[in-house]
Amino acid sequence: MIRGAHVVLYSTDADADRAFLRELLGLPTADAGGGWLIVQLPPGEVAVHPADVPGATELYLVCDDVEETVGELTAKGVVFDGPVSDQRWGRLASVVLPGGGRIGIYEARHPTAFDL
Numbered sequence: 231m232i233r234g235a236h237v238v239l240y241s242t243d244a245d246a247d248r249a250f251l252r253e254l255l256g257l258p259t260a261d262a263g264g265g266w267l268i269v270q271l272p273p274g275e276v277a278v279h280p281a282d283v284p285g286a287t288e289l290y291l292v293c294d295d296v297e298e299t300v301g302e303l304t305a306k307g308v309v310f311d312g313p314v315s316d317q318r319w320g321r322l323a324s325v326v327l328p329g330g331g332r333i334g335i336y337e338a339r340h341p342t343a344f345d346l
Contacts, residue, residue: 235274237289241329250328254308255291275343290334292342296321299335 241247248267252259257270272291293299296314300323304310309326316322320338327333 235271235276236268237271237287239289239327239331239333241327241331243329246328247331253306254303254325273344288334290322290336292344293335293337296323296335296337299323299337303335 239247245265248269251269252267255269255271257272259270260268262268300310300314303325311324311326311332314321314323317336319340320336322334322336324332324334
């Protein structure tokens, strides 16, 4: 029986990104050994979008008020790659990870699995 999902982010500075996500999320972690810190995620959902090339994966963290969340995280030193943008499906901000990658934080305009 499936009991969860595991997301993998590839990074040029994995240790820094692991520490950053641990602090950003403030959720429990597991030490898988050899420096492999596994950070618990909040409850999740998955969406499948059409694409010309298969295999792309993105991680978005969902919040109730993106402006408030961006303000709180900015005060803690989190760097964003620009202002909050309006999308058809919600309001989006992009967090810059220490290793140079990006994850999204958004406030949905559509029903989510968290609303069920």
